[in-house]
């Protein structure tokens with residue numbers, strides 16, 4: 001197994017960071033890895049905001065649902081869906097930009113951001129940094145848009161905390177491979193694998209919390225998905241110029 005694969009397989013999210021700055025050259029390498037990704041039509045419909053300022057990080061930590069580790073991480077990246085630059089291209093060529101009226105625009109930029117996150121995470125972990133992605137940037141998108149001065153057609157999709165690890169929480173087990181890898185066609189019968197995984201996660205949680213929680217996977221995710229947990233996303237996307245239809 002080569003060192004790239006080993007780095008990816010060793011991933012665990014880190015939420016406690018040592019008081020140690022990240023070298024500017026290392027940070028630039030991570031950003032370049034994010035930008036080097038394949039992306040849809042080479043439209044590059046995403047950007048990254050690099051935040052090191054303590055005050056801005058602290059405001060972001062609060063707006064992301066009081067996730068204090070954002071303030072403590074030496075660097076916080078925010079990946080944004082970005083059709084601002086595509087609008088400039090459309091104006092230059094005197095073309096309309098219908099794509100932003102459709103959910104396809106959000107799928108395209110979110111896929112681009114997912115790949116960029118993956119590249120950044122692999123690059124950061126390969127040089128000994130710890131990371132945790134932050135979907136919490138979509139909890140109060142309107143305030144985050146103001147704080148970061150995001151223009152129309154730019155929307156925060158995910159953050160990424162970067163810092164040297166000050167904890168070793170242990171790798172989180174994944175669902176059995178049979179629920180993930182389907183041979184030739186999709187196989188929907190997986191209840192027994194979910195039962196099996198619930199037991200594994202229950203044990204893992206008990207070990208991780210010193211016996212305080214035995215919360216299993218199905219209980220945890222069904223509790224979260226019983227409602228739309230970030231209800232401000234759709235109205236704020238519309239304010240930012242997405243999903244609008246001329247009636």
Ligand SMILES: Cc1cc2nc3c(=O)[nH]c(=O)nc-3n(C[C@H](O)[C@H](O)[C@H](O)COP(=O)(O)O)c2cc1C
Nearest residue numbers: 011012013014067132133134135136137158171172
């Ligand atoms: C897009 C995305 C958003 C996430 N948002 C948060 C978040 O807001 N807060 C947090 O603590 N973890 C967040 N996570 C981390 C996940 O909880 C974590 O990856 C998952 O529990 C698996 O654990 P592991 O990364 O240690 O393997 C996010 C992960 C992803 C990929």
